[in-house]
Amino acid sequence: MSAILSIAKTTLGEAIRRRVLLVILLIGVLFLVIAPGLEALSPRQEATVLRALTLGVIQLTSAVIAIVLTVYLIPNEIERRTIYTILSKPVLRWQFLVGKYLGAVFALGLMMALMTATMLLVFAVMKGQTSVDQLGGLARVPVMFFVQMSLLAAVAVFFSTFVTPVVNFFLSGGVYLVGSVFNSLFEAFADPSRGDINPVARALATVVQVIVPNFQNFNVQNSAINPGQVIQGELSYTIGLIGYALFYIAILLIAGILIFDRREV
Amino acid sequence: MSLAIETRDLVKTYKTRSGQTHVVDRLNLRVEPGEIFGFLGPNGAGKTTTIKILLGIIYQTSGQAFVLGKEAGDIQVHRQISYLPEKPYYYEHMTGLEIMQFYASLFGIKDTEHCKRLLNRVNLGNDMNRPISQYSKGMQQRVGLAQSLLNDPQLLFLDEPTGGLDPIAHIEIRDLILQFRDEGKTVFISSHELSDVERICDRVAIINKGEVVAQGALETLLVGGRIEVTANGCPAELADRMRDGHNVVSLNQGRLIVDMPDDKNPNDVVTAVQSAGGEIVSVIPRRKRLEDLFLEAVSGDDKAKGRQTISMLGSGGNDAVANGQAAPAKTQDTKGDNP
Numbered sequence: 001m002s003a004i005l006s007i008a009k010t011t012l013g014e015a016i017r018r019r020v021l022l023v024i025l026l027i028g029v030l031f032l033v034i035a036p037g038l039e040a041l042s043p044r045q046e047a048t049v050l051r052a053l054t055l056g057v058i059q060l061t062s063a064v065i066a067i068v069l070t071v072y073l074i075p076n077e078i079e080r081r082t083i084y085t086i087l088s089k090p091v092l093r094w095q096f097l098v099g100k101y102l103g104a105v106f107a108l109g110l111m112m113a114l115m116t117a118t119m120l121l122v123f124a125v126m127k128g129q130t131s132v133d134q135l136g137g138l139a140r141v142p143v144m145f146f147v148q149m150s151l152l153a154a155v156a157v158f159f160s161t162f163v164t165p166v167v168n169f170f171l172s173g174g175v176y177l178v179g180s181v182f183n184s185l186f187e188a189f190a191d192p193s194r195g196d197i198n199p200v201a202r203a204l205a206t207v208v209q210v211i212v213p214n215f216q217n218f219n220v221q222n223s224a225i226n227p228g229q230v231i232q233g234e235l236s237y238t239i240g241l242i243g244y245a246l247f248y249i250a251i252l253l254i255a256g257i258l259i260f261d262r263r264e265v
Numbered sequence: 266m267s268l269a270i271e272t273r274d275l276v277k278t279y280k281t282r283s284g285q286t287h288v289v290d291r292l293n294l295r296v297e298p299g300e301i302f303g304f305l306g307p308n309g310a311g312k313t314t315t316i317k318i319l320l321g322i323i324y325q326t327s328g329q330a331f332v333l334g335k336e337a338g339d340i341q342v343h344r345q346i347s348y349l350p351e352k353p354y355y356y357e358h359m360t361g362l363e364i365m366q367f368y369a370s371l372f373g374i375k376d377t378e379h380c381k382r383l384l385n386r387v388n389l390g391n392d393m394n395r396p397i398s399q400y401s402k403g404m405q406q407r408v409g410l411a412q413s414l415l416n417d418p419q420l421l422f423l424d425e426p427t428g429g430l431d432p433i434a435h436i437e438i439r440d441l442i443l444q445f446r447d448e449g450k451t452v453f454i455s456s457h458e459l460s461d462v463e464r465i466c467d468r469v470a471i472i473n474k475g476e477v478v479a480q481g482a483l484e485t486l487l488v489g490g491r492i493e494v495t496a497n498g499c500p501a502e503l504a505d506r507m508r509d510g511h512n513v514v515s516l517n518q519g520r521l522i523v524d525m526p527d528d529k530n531p532n533d534v535v536t537a538v539q540s541a542g543g544e545i546v547s548v549i550p551r552r553k554r555l556e557d558l559f560l561e562a563v564s565g566d567d568k569a570k571g572r573q574t575i576s577m578l579g580s581g582g583n584d585a586v587a588n589g590q591a592a593p594a595k596t597q598d599t600k601g602d603n604p
Contacts, residue, residue, distance in 0.1 A: 006370035010356055017358050080354040085412070088320045088348035088422070089371040090340050264323045 003091045004099040011103020015069055016110065024068065025111050028061030032118045036126045047127065048225055051138065054119045055221045059145050062112050063176060066149040069107060070156035071168040073100045078265050087265075094257040101157045101253060105150050112149065116142040141221045144241065148218035151245045152176050154252040155213070161260040178208060179215035186212075213248045217241055267334030269420050269451040270296035270319060275328035277314055277475070288314045290475035291328070296453060296468075298419075301446050303466035304455040305555075307563055311475040312455040313351065316422050319453075320348055333420060344372065347413035351425040351455075353405060357398040361389055361408050364397060368412040383411040387441065403434030410441055420451045427458050439465055463487075463555040471562045474570075479562040487553045490527040494534045495520070499543040507534065513560060519543075524557075 015021060035053050074097070077083040086096060116139060123129045123138065156172040163171065178186065189197055189205030197205075218241060223229045231237055277289040289311045296302045306312050317323045318330050321338020330337035333345055355364050365380035384393045387407040397405065406426065413421055426442065427435045435458075442465055445452050456462050462469060463483065470480040479486060499521035507514045513524040521543065523534050531548050538545055 002373050003371050006367055010359075010367055013358055014356055081350050081352070082354055082356070084317070084320070084322055084350045085348060085353065085368070085409075086371065087322050088343060088346070089368065089416075090343040091371050092340060262324075 003089075003095050004102065007086070007091075007096060007099025008103035008106060011073070011100050012106045012110070015104060015107035018069075021065055021069055021107075021111070024061060024064050025114065028057055028065075028115055029118050031057045031061075032115060032122055036122060050123075050127070051225045052221070054122065055138075055141050055145075055224065058112065058115045058119060058142050059148075059219075059221075061115060062108065062142075062145055062149045063152060065111055066104075066108055066152045067156055067169055067172045067176070070101075070104050070153045071160055071165040071172065073104060073157060074160045074260070075165050083265055093261050097157070097161070097257055097260055098253060101154065104153050104157070108149055108153060109146055112142055112146050137224050141224045144218045144220045144238070147242055147245045148215055151213055151215070151218075151248055154249040158252040158256040158259075161256045161263060175212055176215060179212045180219070183214055183216040213245075217244070267298075268295055268331070269298045269300075269333060270294055270302075270453060271329075271331045272315070272319075273329040275315070275318065275330055276326045277311070277318060277323070278326045287475050289318070289325070292472065292475065292477060294470055294477070294480070296451060298451050299446065299449055300467040301442065301452040301454065301465050303462035303469035304453060304472070305457075305459070305462060305469055305559060306472040309474075310472045312472065313424060314475075315472075316348070316424055316453075316455060320346075320422065344416060345418055346420045346422065347416060347418040348422045349406075349409040349413045349424060349426055351428060353409045355397045355405065355408065357396065360394050360396055361400070361404075361411075362393040364408055365393075365412055365415065369415050372416050374415060380411075380415070383414050384408075386414070387411045388437065403430050403437075406430060406434065406438065410438065418450060420453065421445060423452060423454045423456075425456055425458075426454060427456065427461050435461065459555045459559060469555070471559055473563045473566045476566070478566040479558060483555070486558055487555065490550055490552050491554075491557055492525050492527050492529070492531045493547075493549045493551060494523045494525070494531050494538070495546040495549075496523075496538040496543045497521075497546055499538060500541055503537065503541045503543065506537065513557075520546075 032054055035050060035057065038053060074083075077086075077100075083096070087093065119142075120135050120139060123135065129135060152172065152175075155175050156168060159168040159171050186205045186208050188194070189201055190209050191197070192202070220231060223231050272292050272294045275289055275292040275294075276287065278285045278287050280286075292311070292315060294304075294315075304312055304315070314323070318325050319332055319337050321343075324338075332339070332342050335342045356367075359367065361384055362377075362380060365384060366377060369375070369380055381390070381393065384390055387410050389404060389407055389411065392400070392404065397408065400408065410423075410426070413423075423442070427438050430438065439461055442452055442454070446465075446467075454462065454466065466483060468480070468482045469486070471478050498519050499516065500519075501516060504514050504516040504521055507521070507523050512529075515522045521538070525531065525534070527550060535545055535548065
């Protein structure tokens, strides 16, 4: 456990100093700060637009950070030969991989916490929303985003055990899009009650639905954007989602370890 | 007492577009405990691949590899060994001391004083709190040596430990390695710095294209001597003629140096030089160096297998260096190196 935590700590230290990540983070934070000025562009209710906009910025920025952060985790260690010194110590490969993943998740959490704090500050200072209920309602959405991004990071770590960073960027990005933006589309294709779908397309859509994690489930921002909307049985829904994410993360890490264990580095 | 390192018919092949490439080919090594063992070979000979197999970082295609009596890669063995890679890289945001603490934590060691003691031992006591990014190459190499001592290893693998260092750093690192032997540690060095290897190693193995072409104690392998004939005003045709046989020949602006085994008659060269209008400068007998052994073993192996002879060491500034030797393909001493 000591080895895993040490590797995680070092990974965190490196990640929070990577300029490319800091630039992405800075852009995200800047958008959050100027977001109140952009709401005038929309005729919809100001607060609704601002909430949707800021949460959208956090989600998009976090997704880019999660992918950019993790696609280089293993390849960088191999290229710089740091992995040889580490693996020549009493460290097993699974410990190395899990340590790298945890370090990336810690770094992701730190960066998301910074963006969330900025968002809450924007609402408190510029919109005068200082009640714990209002801010708490907003803050729980990025928490679910964090779980979502941890899952996305596990996808990227899995791919990083056998593909190059560039390929991984597109693969992980593709998986995220299929599991979130296009999830409804695949759901419709896989629906057995629809007779107008080609059986082959339906079978393919079903396979994709089973394999690709459903990132859409973690998008709980609607209840925060539209105060009238509530999630029925929110606690059990949240626990279920976290369990779902942990299950997928475990599967992805185990698969990554099995590949990495036999890989020539 | 078991051997520190033993390989038996170790083979590592990689699939390429043109078929299979044997990077390590039936390699048999025996390293005794407590010795400094030099592992030599030209670039691409398979040295680093062999070390990676011994460390369990990559896996052999066939054959066996044992480290401290256990199969290579055994995690318990990793507690008793250490590795300094060629051109090591460290997380640049960390200081020398933080790097040491990080590697110590991988062994479960939390003793900061132990880390400091080791940094002091490699003369980094005053720089331990500076970021690694500010360290010179020699300082980074010394951090590498310090981290390799964290677990008080029985066996150290050092890959090019003096590569690219200035003369002072060279001497410091060489002295440290000698200290390791005095402490009873086994040191396995892969290096191109033949003068260093000759000074500190007890035994060596020279590999070429993945195969051992010479192995044994230096005192046994370096028996015999060489004669160096130097002449001025020599034409290029003469240098070409001299390349026949067992000679290493260099020609630079008419200055010809012929390096030959001491069982050959230097008068033949002297006569040839005088007939070609050249002037003899010196005829100096000298002892055989590791460089000579390396050239004999590697080029002899290449010739025996019909490969192009490599151009090699010590040729700085010469118009031409060639070794026309037809040395035996394998050289072994009789100290039981052949399992």
